Every structure is written in structure tokens, then in C-alpha cells.
Amino acid sequence: MNIHPMWENYPELATELATTLHLMEKRILLKNKDIETAILSMIHSGGKLLRPAYQLLFSQFGKNRNVEKATALAASIEMLHTATLIHDDIVDEADIRRGLPTIRSTFGNNTAVYAGDYLFVCCFKMLSNYSSSLKSIQLNSRSMEKILTGELGQMDSRYNLDMTVKEYIENVSGKTAELFALSCFVGAYESGTSERFAKNCGEIGSNIGIAFQIIDDILDYTQSSKTLGKPVLEDVRQGIYSLPLIYALQENPKELHPLLEKRESLTDDDIAEIYTLVHSSGGVIKAQNLAADYTNKALNAIEKLPKTKENTKQILLDITQTILTRTN
């Protein structure tokens, strides 16, 4: 099983992540082998498995930790994540993800709709088989609801030149941060911590998730398409204005408005100009500062977590710092 190199310093975690991948693989069974293979290759395309990793790490804080259960729940979270990616690719009309063709580009939107639904259902099945209580399923489905309202919120804000930082954070809190929050919460809660402790873990996950998404959005303005594994500033053409651009719009509406009003018909030169304007108006730096605020909130809260014999706290500090200072 190929695990992302970022985990090689944490052999126990790497082993559990390999088990997680293996569990997902075993669960995905379709008569249509083409679609099965497509879903499996998406799972094996070298994603970082961040959400399962956080879930597994936070499960170290409970007194009833059980590897089989922890990895199964980690698999269910990653299946949910993969389901949302497959559907996001339909909505974003994305042909490439992580350098590989997307399911919708290979098999068409139709197959991608059902492939995503199928993974949603696999996630629920796994959750219901391994969760300790109905309450856990209730909390899970509440999180999923937040993720979807975040996605729909983002669609709603398309081409909105007056989008505020607050609205951006609201959408991000749903569409990205909620799944991080859920991973951390479920990890702790299902290993037997108190609900209060688990909620604190969820809060940490939420701050990590917000910082993570801001950094992802910053990378659109600092990386080449080759490094990113997807086209640069594709989002802008689709009317999704992320944090660096929102800050730039506040600073320099006069030059940016006429460009953005071209919507889908933005040329490559226009995109290059937007790219430059976002940098010159300080949009990137301001976004970096806000990401740092959320990162620090998360790191401070991790510092306050209790010690475990597996040195979980230090690992959490390390990986959180690593992913939130990433440059690709």
C-alpha cells in the first residue's frame, strides 16, 4: 500500500493508515469493474489521508481505543471525503485531480453522480457498523449537513464581487473545516473521551480545516499548474472568489471589477493580470496572516491536550505545522 511520504517518520500511524486504505478497498465492490477501478485508483492516487490521520491520532486520547474500530471509522471519513471530491469535480467541471483524470472526465458526469452516492452510502454503512451509539450517527449526519450547506453556500456566492471575509469563512467552515472537525471529534469521542473533550478536539479540527483551505486558496496564487496538479485560477473563471482575491477586491475594486465582470470569458492574459493584482494589493499576504491566526489557535489548543504514552501531542503539533506551512 502506497502511503504518502509525509507519514514515514510515524511508522505506527503509517501502518494504521495503510490498514485504513485496505479497509476502504475491501468495501468498494461493484459489478461494474471499470467504475470500481476508477474509485479505487482515486483512493490510491496518493492523497495525504489527513482526515483519517487526525481521526486516528485523536483516538489516542480515549481509554477504549480499539485499532479495528478506529481504522474502520477513519475509512468511513475518507470515503465521505472521496464522495465529496467526486461530486465537487462534477460541479467544478474538473478534468484533473492530483494529476490524474477525474471520474467525471473518464466516465462522464452520470457515472460520477452515482459513484459519489455509492461512496456516501458506503460511508454510512461503515459508520453504522462501527459507531458506538445512535448519538454518534446523529452528530455525523449533522456535520454532513453542514458540509452540504457550505457547498451550496459557495455556489450561491458565485460571481459575488461584494463577498466578505466573513461569508468566505462561513462557507469554508462548512465545506472544508467541518470534515476536519468531524474527524477529530469522532476520533476522540468513539475512543471513549467525554463529549466535552471531544468537542474541544472538534474545535481544533475546525481551525486546522479553515487554515488548510485558506492555504489551499493561497497556493492558487503562488504555484504553477504543474506543481498543483490542476489548472491555475480555474476557480476564478467559475466565479469562486477565494480569500486572497476577496482582500484584493476590497483594496483595488477599480481595476479588478471590470476584469471579473467578464466571468467565463476571462482570457489567459486577464487571469495573469488578476494574479498580479491580487499580489500587488496585498491579498496574498493578508490571507497568509489570517491562515496563521487559525493555525496558531489550533497549535495553542493542541499544546493544552493531555500527554499520552504514544506522544500524540507532539505528532499533532508536527503534522499540523507541516501541513499548514506547505507550499504545494
Place this chain on the structure above:
Amino acid sequence: MNIHPMWENYPELATELATTLHLMEKRILLKNKDIETAILSMIHSGGKLLRPAYQLLFSQFGKNRNVEKATALAASIEMLHTATLIHDDIVDEADIRRGLPTIRSTFGNNTAVYAGDYLFVCCFKMLSNYSSSLKSIQLNSRSMEKILTGELGQMDSRYNLDMTVKEYIENVSGKTAELFALSCFVGAYESGTSERFAKNCGEIGSNIGIAFQIIDDILDYTQSSKTLGKPVLEDVRQGIYSLPLIYALQENPKELHPLLEKRESLTDDDIAEIYTLVHSSGGVIKAQNLAADYTNKALNAIEKLPKTKENTKQILLDITQTILTRTN
């Protein structure tokens, strides 16, 4: 609340179905009011609410029937059904359903993807809030898995000129019958019947669902597009060969193969010829006979159910006979 006229002879059931609709309405809350309205108008577009009706009727057999719970679970089943319809309309590129524009035709496929996902999640949330046990959620998610593998199975069989009756029944057992089975099972089980009794109810639902889908597919060959509220034989252009055509293909491959090999480029005249050939090869009559077999299986099993003071058995016999002899 507008309830389909088929329920007017059953005032108690009609009241509970109105409550079910109301519960769905209350649960669908989105910031984007356009999408919210679109989902709500789909819910209010005069569907028969068959699945909730069966669920509510079968819940009369348990000793712990509770109206609040029964209607909430009925709402969750109907939300699941609506979610699958919204996604089916994307896959089928359908512009019209029940005489109204579909969500994908009004808002685009993108919105329809998330709108369906949102309803899936609402369904899970409601299920997890009202089910009595994790086991119930497990059985629910197993059913949902069958529905999705049925949908994917049908996609897999597109343009297959050698499709067998067995394969057709397999796909239908998943994509349509499973939700009927689930409705009947959950209705009984969650009102406190034994699991064995509830499984028998699920079996009845499955037979009803198979007969229901066969009749739906027969109507494509016996109704005008106006009566159906959707274009006639659209399925055939998309390579979905249903039972009447499968029987006809066995009888008269020589005339049908060259026509069907035109796939998407079938003209209206071709469609008219297929329509005639399916009738002349006895495809419609054979399909009607098979539907009658499943209908009779269901009716015989209903006959054997115990008496309730609400006369549930008679209502089940009546409505099952009504919907399985429908001509539109």
C-alpha cells in the same frame, strides 16, 4: 397540504401523509431560497407518496406504534426517494418530471448534484434521530447500497441488446424495489414487530416494487407523453431497455437490432417503429403477465397478515391493487 386524490378514501392515512409532507418541509432549510423552493416544489408536485404510505400502514402491525416517529421515518424515506429522483434526472438528462421542470433543468446539473446530496443527508439525519437502534441504521444503509448498485447496474447494462429478464429484475430489485422493501420493513420493525415479521413485510414491499417498476415501464409503451408527464421512450434513446423491449428483442431481434444500433441517433419514426414492434412481438403482454405474477405474490402475502383494528390489511390490499393496475 395537497395530498394525492388516491388517498381520499383513507382519511387517517391522508392526515398522516400530510404530516409527513409537513415534516419534510420543516427540515429543508437552505440559505439559497431558490434551491430550497425548487426542492419544496418537487416535494409538493403531487407525487403519490407511496413509500411513506406503505411505511405508515406497515407500522400499524407493531405494538409500539407512535405517530410522531412513524411520520418522521416516513419523511426520511420520502426524502431519500426525492434525492434519488434529483440525481436520476441528472443521469437521464431529464427536463420534465410530473409535468414540472426538473431541478437540473432549472438550476443546472451542479446545483442538482448538491441538492440531491443535501436531501440524502437530511434523510440520514432524520433516520438517526428517530430510529430505535443502530441496527436499524445498519439495515437502512444496506438497503441504500442495494439501491445504488442497482442504479450502477442499470448504467452498466445500457445499449445491451442481450439483456436478460433476470438482469432486468436484478436491476429493478435494487433501483426501485429496495426502497419499497425498506419502507415496509422499517414501518413494521420500528413499530416493534419481530425482525422476522418485518422481513416478511420487506419481502411484500419488494414484490410490490418490482411489479410497480414493470408497470411503469409498460406505460412507456401504452401512454402518450402528455399523460405520462414526460417524453415517451426517452429511455430507449439512452440505451435503457426495459422489460417489454427485452421480451420483444427475444422474439424479433432481426427487426429490432438494426434500429436499436442507431443508439442516440434514433429518429422519431424509428421510435414509432420500435413502439409498434414491441407490441406486435407480444412484449407488452408478456411484461403484463410478469407484473401480475409479482402483484399476486404480494397480494397473497398481504392476505396472510394478521388483523389490526384499523383494517390495515384491507387498505393494503386495496391500494396495492390500485397502483398495480394503474394505467397512468
